[in-house]
Amino acid sequence: MPMGQTILPSSTIFAGAxxxxxxxxxxxxxxxxxxxxxxxxxxxxxxxxxxVEVADGFSSLVHIPLAKPARTVPGTLYTLELQATRxxxxxxxxDQPYNAY
Numbered sequence: 122m123p124m125g126q127t128i129l130p131s132s133t134i135f136a137g138a139x140x141x142x143x144x145x146x147x148x149x150x151x152x153x154x155x156x157x158x159x160x161x162x163x164x165x166x167x168x169x170x171x172x173v174e175v176a177d178g179f180s181s182l183v184h185i186p187l188a189k190p191a192r193t194v195p196g197t198l199y200t201l202e203l204q205a206t207r208x209x210x211x212x213x214x215x216d217q218p219y220n221a222y
Contacts, residue, residue: 125163125202130193137171137186138201144178146208151176156185157202158193165200168193 135158142154155172159165169191175183193199 123163123202123204125157125159125200127162127198127200129196129198131195133193133195134190135169135187135193135199136190137184139182139184140201140203141181142175142183143180147178149177149207153206154183154185155204156187157204158187158191159200159202161198161200163200163202168199 138156140156151174153172153174155170157167158169159167169187169189171185171187173183173185
């Protein structure tokens with residue numbers, strides 16, 4: 122089941138996000154994670170995406186920049202979705218603020 126975090130951008134440009142990840146299956150190697158920016162809900166159209174490789178044992182904020190910033194409509198609902206190729210990392214709650222830029 123896909124999961125994500127909804128956002129309401131205040132800018133007309135979305136260039137990427139910082140997300141807090143935690144290794145949940147150590148010793149299984151690195152993984153490629155894809156950040157999708159979707160219109161509306163988790164079932165919405167993907168308007169931009171970016172893929173990063175995350176090392177085994179990594180547990181911290183990861184910066185996921187888009188190669189080309191996406192146009193957004195301020196105040197309109199979008200969903201950030203993370204997809205992994207294997208179950209190696211989890212997107213976790215942090216006491217640090219998340220940044221979308």
